[in-house]
Amino acid sequence: MSLPAKPPSSRGADATVACRVDPAAAAVELTDVSFAYDLRPILTGITMTIPRGKIVAIMGASGSGKTTILRLIGGQLRPKSGEVRVGGLSVPELDPEALYALRRKFGMLFQFGALFTDMSVFENIAFPMREHTELPEELIRDLVLMKLQAVGLRGAAHLMPAELSGGMARRVALARAIALDPMLVMYDEPFAGLDPISLGVVGQLIRRLNDALAITSVLVTHDVYESLKIVDFLYFVSEGRIVASGTPDEVRASGDPFVRQFIDGAPDGPVAFHYPAPAYREELFADVG
Amino acid sequence: MSADLTVGIAQWLRRIGGAVTGAASKLGFASRFLLAVLWHTPSAFRRLHLTLREIYFAGVLSLVIILMSGLFVGMVLSLQGYETLKRYGADEQLGILVALSLVRELGPVMSGLLFASRAGSAMTAEIGLMKTTEQLAAMEMMAVDPLARVVAPRFWGGVISMPLLAALFSACGIFGGYLVGVRLIGIDAGVFWGQMKAGVDVWPDITNGIIKSIVFGIAVSLIAVFEGYDAKPTAEGVSSATTRTVVMSSLMILALDFVMTVFMFRGANAV
Numbered sequence: 001m002s003l004p005a006k007p008p009s010s011r012g013a014d015a016t017v018a019c020r021v022d023p024a025a026a027a028v029e030l031t032d033v034s035f036a037y038d039l040r041p042i043l044t045g046i047t048m049t050i051p052r053g054k055i056v057a058i059m060g061a062s063g064s065g066k067t068t069i070l071r072l073i074g075g076q077l078r079p080k081s082g083e084v085r086v087g088g089l090s091v092p093e094l095d096p097e098a099l100y101a102l103r104r105k106f107g108m109l110f111q112f113g114a115l116f117t118d119m120s121v122f123e124n125i126a127f128p129m130r131e132h133t134e135l136p137e138e139l140i141r142d143l144v145l146m147k148l149q150a151v152g153l154r155g156a157a158h159l160m161p162a163e164l165s166g167g168m169a170r171r172v173a174l175a176r177a178i179a180l181d182p183m184l185v186m187y188d189e190p191f192a193g194l195d196p197i198s199l200g201v202v203g204q205l206i207r208r209l210n211d212a213l214a215i216t217s218v219l220v221t222h223d224v225y226e227s228l229k230i231v232d233f234l235y236f237v238s239e240g241r242i243v244a245s246g247t248p249d250e251v252r253a254s255g256d257p258f259v260r261q262f263i264d265g266a267p268d269g270p271v272a273f274h275y276p277a278p279a280y281r282e283e284l285f286a287d288v289g
Numbered sequence: 290m291s292a293d294l295t296v297g298i299a300q301w302l303r304r305i306g307g308a309v310t311g312a313a314s315k316l317g318f319a320s321r322f323l324l325a326v327l328w329h330t331p332s333a334f335r336r337l338h339l340t341l342r343e344i345y346f347a348g349v350l351s352l353v354i355i356l357m358s359g360l361f362v363g364m365v366l367s368l369q370g371y372e373t374l375k376r377y378g379a380d381e382q383l384g385i386l387v388a389l390s391l392v393r394e395l396g397p398v399m400s401g402l403l404f405a406s407r408a409g410s411a412m413t414a415e416i417g418l419m420k421t422t423e424q425l426a427a428m429e430m431m432a433v434d435p436l437a438r439v440v441a442p443r444f445w446g447g448v449i450s451m452p453l454l455a456a457l458f459s460a461c462g463i464f465g466g467y468l469v470g471v472r473l474i475g476i477d478a479g480v481f482w483g484q485m486k487a488g489v490d491v492w493p494d495i496t497n498g499i500i501k502s503i504v505f506g507i508a509v510s511l512i513a514v515f516e517g518y519d520a521k522p523t524a525e526g527v528s529s530a531t532t533r534t535v536v537m538s539s540l541m542i543l544a545l546d547f548v549m550t551v552f553m554f555r556g557a558n559a560v
Contacts, residue, residue, distance in 0.1 A: 003325050003436065074430055103432040114427035117419075128431045131438075 021105065022088030027052045027184055027216035028073055033082035035068055035240075042068050043240040046082070050233075052183075055210050055217040057227040059262065060237035061271055066220040069237070070186050073218065074106060075099045086184065104132055107177030107185040107215075111192055113169040115161040121148070121172050122157040128179045147175040150212075151205055167198025174205060184216045185209075191223040199223070203230050224263050228252065236262065238271060315519075322515050325436050326444050333441035343446025347408035347510075351454055354407055355400055359391075359458035362399060363465025366390055370466075371474055384481040385488035387466030392489060392498045393554070396459030398546050401505035403458075404451055405538035409513035412443050413534040416517025417527035425518075440518060444510045451506025452499050459498070497553040504545055509538045 028050040035043040043065045050056045058066045071077040072084050075091045084091045086102060094102060115124050125144045129135055135143070148154040151171040161169060170190060177185050187206065191199050207230040210217045221227050227234065228248045236244040236259060244251075244259045251259055261269030277283070333340050370386040416439060419425050425435040463485075470476045489495065513534050520530035 003321060076426070076429065100432040100434075103430055106430060108427065108430040110423045110427055112422065114423035116424055116427075117422070128433075131431065131433045 020089075021086075021102070021183065025085065025088030026050060027054075027087065028218065029083070029085040030069070030072070031083040031085075033069075033072065033079045033084060035065075035072060035077060035079050041240055043072075043079075046237075046240075046242055048235050048242065048245075050216060050218055052216050053210075053214055054232040055207065055219060055230060057219040057221055057231040057234045058237055059220075059222055059224065059227065059234055061222065061262075064237045065240040066237055067188055070108075070188055070218065070220055073184075073186065074103065074108065104180060105183045107180070107182035109170070109173045109177045109185065109187045109190055111189040112166075113161070113173035115164075115169055115173055115176070117161050119161075120157070121153065121159050121161070121164070124161070124172060125176045125179050128176065132180060143179070147179055148172075150178075150209065151175045152201075165198070167194050167201060170194065170198070170202050171205065174202070174209070178209060178213060178215070181213060182215060184218070187217065187219045187221070189221055190219065191221055191226050199226055203227075206230055222262075243270075318519070319511075319515050322518065323511060326441050326511070326514070329434070329437040329441040330445065332437040333445045336438075336442065339438070339442035340445050340449075343443045344450050347404070347412070347443070347447045348450030348453060351404060351407045351450070352457070354403055355454045355458050356461045358399060358403055359396075359461030360465040362395055362458075363387060363391060363462030363467075364469045366395070366462065367466035367469035367474075371470060371476075380476065381480045382484055382488075383466070383470045383476055384483070384485035387470070388463055388485045388489045389494060391459040391462040391466075392494050394498075394546070394550070396462065397455045397498050397501040397505055398542060400455040400458040400502065401451065401509060401542040402539055404447075404454055404506070405509045405513075405542065406535050408447060408450070409509045409534050409538050410531045412447065412510070412513040413517040413520070413531045414527060416440065416443070416514060417520035417522075417530050420518065420520060421522040421524070421527060435518075440514045444514050447510030447513065448503070448506045451509065452502040455498065455502035455505075493554070497549075500553075501546065501549055504549065505542050508541045508545060512538045512541065 026049050028048075030046050030048045033043060033046040034041070046065075046069065048056075048058075058069055060066050068077065072079055073086060073091065075094065078092045087105075089098075089102060091099070091102070115121075116127065119127065122144055125147050126140050129140050129143060145154055145157065148157055151174055153168060153171055153175070156164065156168060156172070161172070164172060174190075190202055190206065194202060203226045206217060206219070209215070219227060219231060228251065231248060233247055234245060234251050235242050238258055244254065244256045246254060251263070254260065254263075258270040260266070261271060267273045366387050367383060370390075371380055371383055374380045374382055374386065416425075419435075419439065425439065428435045428438060467478075467481060471478045471481050516530040516534045516537075520526045
């Protein structure tokens, strides 16, 4: 793990000035982005545009590089080549101060919520407000209760994260992600491990909050059915490349073998069932020792 | 045959090279980590409640084990010391023996070892688990530096707690020595305390003991927060990091103790 970039020395206005987002630019633009861990390529030639106010899903099998795309957008990783722009700003070229200022305009929901386990639900949502604003305690209280009301958990404000179900934890994390009214919210596998009711609730919340707060959402997931219900556009990623894209209707009607395998949940297809190995018969009858 | 030998030697050299560069790289990262933690020191004290909370967790919650251990170590020291001193007719010197042993060596070293296993391992496990559950990544994405918010308060909490715990260990140990020496064996209380007062100096004994405990506090806290921050984000990774904290801290305490003892007390003995 590397050391984090040095954060801005002062909070609030100075840092906000350092980060000037172009209101006319697309929320997120990736142009021919490649990324590798040492010599192992993860992403190759990724180009995608995420317009403002839309929900865009990035779908693909586990290990296909979806979460890496989120990390590149958030500036936690730097691309090997290509451009990553958020609101017109080139993320890899931002100095640490501007990067932290930009991140204040982000919200992120992690796969299992990533709630701070030593803080109550209330304190978790108040955390970004306390860190980045000088708001009086009464106002923070009101704002936290409003965020909790939006996700239907106002009555759970006093609970600790360990007392929440998976679905509730995800909703609290969502409330925390929108605590500072971000321009962009990134969701990393928001549906993983949820029961059908929680899954529907979280999906609808993502849609409703996106529309009500006029934010842009990037959704990394492999849940096809839930995503098709709520997103505006989908990209399919396989082995670090975009292999298909389209609106939900286009995806449903698609004859692309990868998209079909993904939607139908077929065990074999462009994504092979078997990990590469020598011929089965050859290996079984090989002379051991 | 010779080709196999060459390949074997090459693999062996590659493994050694990999281990050396890996260790050098980790050492370099640890140095940068220390500088980054020191850089964030003002923020740790600006958010004083966070540092006070860590002093509570690392210090106050270690009190039971520190006080009990100190008491028993002092009692055993008194018993063993009396048996040895009696052979030379110097049993009245028991107070000095107990006090010097505790203040100079056993207080800082034993409390350092206990601190490493009680508080150091807890710090590593906590930070490692925060990393595993993406809490540190979440903080970064909220534009909050985990070094300032999580690491620096824990580091300073440990550094501040350690000398206080060592002092309490020594105090309890001396009390334990008194219980055994005076109450159980029957050495005169006035002689016990009087010899101690005459034989223990502030500078060479007490101050050097405090310096040792501060150095141990820095070493243990740094190892603990570093191992937690550098842990592999898996259950096994956190477990290994916790083990490394205890092993490395213990070895570091003993090694540093020897080096500091050479510098601190060699001069005093030469006089």
